[in-house]
Amino acid sequence: MGAKLENGVVISNDQIAKDIYSMFIKAPNIANSVEMPGQFINLYPKEKHTILPRPISICEVDSKEETIRVVYQVVGDGTGQFAKLKREDEIQVSGPIGNGFDISGDHREHLLVGGGVGVPPLLELSKRLKGNVTVVLGFRDEPYLIEDFEKYGAKVYVATESGKHGSKGNVLDILKQEDIKIDMAYSCGPKPMLKALNSWCQEKDIPVQVSLEERMACGIGVCVGCVCKKKDSGNKDGWSYKKTCTDGPVFMGSDVIWDE
Amino acid sequence: MNNKLDLSVDIAGVTLKNPITTASGTFAPREFAQFMDLSELGGVIVKGIANVPWEGNPTPRVAETYGGMLNAVGLQNPGVDYFIEHDLPYLEKSGTKIIVNIAGRTIEDYCEVVEKLADTNVDLLELNISCPNVKEGGIGFGTSPEMAAKVTREVKAHSRQPLIVKLSPNVTDIVEIAQAVAEAGADGLSLINTLVGMKIDVNSKKAVLANKIGGFSGPAIKPVAVRMVYQVAQAVDLPIIGLGGIMTGEDAAEFILAGADAISVGTASFANPRACIDIKEELINYMNKHGFKTIKEIQDAFKG
Ligand SMILES: Cc1cc2nc3c(=O)[nH]c(=O)nc-3n(C[C@H](O)[C@H](O)[C@H](O)COP(=O)(O)OP(=O)(O)OC[C@H]3O[C@@H](n4cnc5c(N)ncnc54)[C@H](O)[C@@H]3O)c2cc1C
Ligand SMILES: Cc1cc2nc3c(=O)[nH]c(=O)nc-3n(C[C@H](O)[C@H](O)[C@H](O)COP(=O)(O)O)c2cc1C
Ligand code: FES
Numbered sequence: 047m048g049a050k051l052e053n054g055v056v057i058s059n060d061q062i063a064k065d066i067y068s069m070f071i072k073a074p075n076i077a078n079s080v081e082m083p084g085q086f087i088n089l090y091p092k093e094k095h096t097i098l099p100r101p102i103s104i105c106e107v108d109s110k111e112e113t114i115r116v117v118y119q120v121v122g123d124g125t126g127q128f129a130k131l132k133r134e135d136e137i138q139v140s141g142p143i144g145n146g147f148d149i150s151g152d153h154r155e156h157l158l159v160g161g162g163v164g165v166p167p168l169l170e171l172s173k174r175l176k177g178n179v180t181v182v183l184g185f186r187d188e189p190y191l192i193e194d195f196e197k198y199g200a201k202v203y204v205a206t207e208s209g210k211h212g213s214k215g216n217v218l219d220i221l222k223q224e225d226i227k228i229d230m231a232y233s234c235g236p237k238p239m240l241k242a243l244n245s246w247c248q249e250k251d252i253p254v255q256v257s258l259e260e261r262m263a264c265g266i267g268v269c270v271g272c273v274c275k276k277k278d279s280g281n282k283d284g285w286s287y288k289k290t291c292t293d294g295p296v297f298m299g300s301d302v303i304w305d306e
Numbered sequence: 307m308n309n310k311l312d313l314s315v316d317i318a319g320v321t322l323k324n325p326i327t328t329a330s331g332t333f334a335p336r337e338f339a340q341f342m343d344l345s346e347l348g349g350v351i352v353k354g355i356a357n358v359p360w361e362g363n364p365t366p367r368v369a370e371t372y373g374g375m376l377n378a379v380g381l382q383n384p385g386v387d388y389f390i391e392h393d394l395p396y397l398e399k400s401g402t403k404i405i406v407n408i409a410g411r412t413i414e415d416y417c418e419v420v421e422k423l424a425d426t427n428v429d430l431l432e433l434n435i436s437c438p439n440v441k442e443g444g445i446g447f448g449t450s451p452e453m454a455a456k457v458t459r460e461v462k463a464h465s466r467q468p469l470i471v472k473l474s475p476n477v478t479d480i481v482e483i484a485q486a487v488a489e490a491g492a493d494g495l496s497l498i499n500t501l502v503g504m505k506i507d508v509n510s511k512k513a514v515l516a517n518k519i520g521g522f523s524g525p526a527i528k529p530v531a532v533r534m535v536y537q538v539a540q541a542v543d544l545p546i547i548g549l550g551g552i553m554t555g556e557d558a559a560e561f562i563l564a565g566a567d568a569i570s571v572g573t574a575s576f577a578n579p580r581a582c583i584d585i586k587e588e589l590i591n592y593m594n595k596h597g598f599k600t601i602k603e604i605q606d607a608f609k610g
Contacts, residue, residue, distance in 0.1 A: 048340045051579050090577065094553075095373045097524050097577045140341075140579060263368040263375060264576045268334040270353075270382050271368035287362065287382065292337075 049266060050075040054139040056131045057113055063190040065120045067129050068105075074112035076141045080104060083171035084146025084234070084257055084296045087114060088265040090138035091124040099265045100124040101291070103167035103234070103257075104142060105191075114139070117166040117191065140266060144295050147171050147255050153229035154178060157252075158200070159217050159243055161235025165191055167257060171232055172200045180226050184217040184239065218242050228252050233299075244299035254299040260290040267292035275303035311593055312600045313586075315348065315568050317545045318468035318493035320429050322348035322403055322568055325558070325601050326586045329549050329572030330354055330407035330432065330472070331379065335396050341579040345401030346586065351570060352393065354409035354434050357418040359385040364516040369505050374524030374551070375573055376503050378517035381409045386419045390426060398427050405430040407472070413460050420465035431467050432547075433458065433492075436474025436499040448474030448499075451486035458490035468493035470547065475527075475534055476502050484538040495538060496547035496570065498531045524573040525551040532564050539565020553577070555588020562601060563608045 054073035062068045076087060088099035106115035120129050131137060146167075154177035158168045161184040172179050172195055179200040183189065187208045195202050203220045204212030213220060217239060228250075233243050234257035247254040263271040273287035276297060280286075285303050288294065313324035327349040328338070334353065335344065344350065362382025369376045384392075389406075397404045406428050410416035420431055435457055436448035447457045454471070462469050471487045473480060475498035484495055500521025505514040513519075531550025539546055548566030552558055553574045561569050574581035598604050 051341050094525070096370065097373065097375055097573060098368075098370045099576070138578070261366040261368050263377065264332070264337075264579075266340075266579060267337045268332065269368065269377070269576065270362065270379050271365075271377060273362070273365060273367070273382070 048079070049140055049143055050079055051138070051140045052076060053136045054114070056133055056135045056137060058133060059129070059131050061129075062117070063188045066117065066190050067120065068115065068117045069128065069131065070113045070115050071137065071139060072111070072113050073139050076139060077107050077109055077112045077114050080107045080114075080142045082146030083149070083174050084167050084232075085142040085144050086167070086295065087116070087139050087141030088143065089116070089124075089128060090140075091127045092137070093123075093127055096124050096127065098263055099140065100128070101143070101262050101265050104170060105166035106170050106173070114141075117163075119163045143265060143267075144292055147232050147257070147296050149174055151230065155227040155229045156180065157182065157226055157228040157231040159221075159231065159233040159235070159239075160184070161217060161239045162186065164233070164235030164239075164257065164259075167234050168232065169194055169198075173198050178227070180228075182217045182220050182226075184235065185211070187211075218246060221246060231255070233257065240299070241304045244302070244304060247299060255296050256299045256302065257295045258290050258297060258302070259295070262291055265291055277301050277303060310599065311590060313348075313590070315601050317547065317568055318430065318470065320403060320468060324348040324586060325562070325566075325568040326582050326589070327351050327405065327547060327568055327570045328575065328582060329570035330434065331377075332572040332575050335393060335400060338575075338579065339400070342583050347402045347582055348568060349403035349405050349429070350397065350400070351405040351407055351432055352389070352397070353383055354381050354407045355383050355386050355389045355419060356381065356409045356411075357386055357415045357422075359383065359388065360409070366514060366516055367520075369514040369520070371503070371505055371522070371524075372526065374522055374526035375576070376505055376515055376520040376522055377500070378515045378520035380517065383409065386422045390422065394426060394428070403429040405432050405470070407432045407434050408461075409434050413457050416457060416461045417464040420461055420467075420469075424466035428467055430470055430494075431465055432470045432472050432496055433461055434472050434499070436472055436476070448483065449477050451482050454483050455486040455490035458487045458492050462491040470494035470496050472499055473497040473534075473538075474499050475530060475550075480534045481537050481541045484542045488542045488544050492544060494545040494547065495542065496549065497538060498527070498534050498550045501527055501530065523551070525553050525557075527551045528557060528560075532560055535561055535566050536564040552585065553581070555585050555590070555592050558585055558589045559592045559604055562604045565605065565608075567601065567605070
């Protein structure tokens, strides 16, 4: 139990779509400590002016190879530094962090909904789930990881905003069109998508687990920078702040305060 | 190797086994214990504690800046009763000195906290009169010599443990405040707290922090902190815990040369959860390299 800190060694770091990279990092202590899909790691950028770790979801774990796979988008300074890493370079990593997706129930019909860089953690989830897995993924333009999901036997639907791949529109459009059997839904992606999915699931009376994203500083539960509002009947306001990094990032959709 | 060295320092009558402490708000005992043995630290300074729980500010609360970061956590904390019940027993077993940072909106708030801590095994108190995040209270105390002296005097009168007063750098004359606090009975000083800063996203044209402004910390602020420690050490005869941007053992040595007796590691622990331990080892290397046997010898070696 608990998070580890170690110098990971880059095994490979390849571009798989525009600005999207897939990196395998050898990090035995961390790889062997992953408890649930949906946990994340902190990657520490090397350059000294970048002070804070970058939280990145665990996309896949291979306990035999003792590797963690991450799939990340280059959006700024830190991820730009990661993209330059080469085989055998070292990178400091801490993790695994957080409460991931709960797969201990006896649900058989699983719906996984991902948007953009929220897609990667769903891959390890789809590997571990027992039963039928349907994956609905939304991208702006260019999809990625589709074959990986199919390899593990999931039925995959894709929507892109541009309509260049899959169907034009968003993940909700697909859910409304298709008749998918669902006992439990799991999701990671932009907050508006999570919010819309949560409402849709509520109408249909389907439990949904959502992975939230917040700005983080320490990434390990120390700074209280990353809080989100969770329902709390014991509190006078009916909610209290929870740390997204270590209390989450996955919460039941019905427990999250969505307004704002 | 380090058995020839004596790293211990005395802060207001309390002996720390080495000068490395954790800066308030950047340390949590159980989380840090995943990465280090807490007994290796000279002391732990815990997150600001108030008389009652504080909810804190809306998010985003944190942002990175070049060589630093901003935070507007708003001193979210579970209150002193929770601290005594849940965190203190754990800290008591950690084998290091316990320093509790205290937040308040009024003088009475502060006094209530130190009174509740009087019966505990807490070793030292650190009075945060400086957090720039909290709109009410906090900001007023640290920025005028009169208010700083008043809160120090009253809190001192209610506390059992030695009282360290943590100064705000957001003042025109830090020496004037330090002197006022010293005259009012402080047993030690720590400095600096965060500078007030702001970051605007030029694409969205919005302030990055929900609170708009926040506390600026990290290596970018170190020269300001070193300057203030130096000026205060020249003027006031109290033990000083120096902090602000310490990332390495040499940074720690720089603060000690400027006049600090101990140091705190803050934002560096976000950049590296084992920073305190690495800094301690680097400080030992520095001492060996320069032939120093004690922390006092480093202090005395400053050539001006
Ligand atoms: C739990 C969690 C899991 C994540 N998983 C992935 C993933 O698997 N793949 C992926 O591509 N991205 C993921 N992200 C988003 C990723 O953390 C950010 O894109 C990344 O931190 C950007 O860093 P940067 O230096 O390139 O960008 P900059 O914009 O230069 O970063 C500046 C600061 O803002 C923070 N920041 C910027 N964007 C975000 C964001 N969207 N969320 C949180 N902090 C941000 C950075 O960490 C840094 O502190 C995840 C975020 C969280 C919270
Ligand atoms: C996230 C965060 C929370 C903080 N909370 C407190 C606090 O509760 N009380 C306090 O006196 N200082 C607090 N500080 C200030 C630090 O203790 C320290 O004075 C400051 O960050 C400068 O040191 P650094 O550059 O090493 O971080 C906080 C700083 C950060 C970054
Ligand atoms: S990021 Fe620091 S507590 Fe979550």
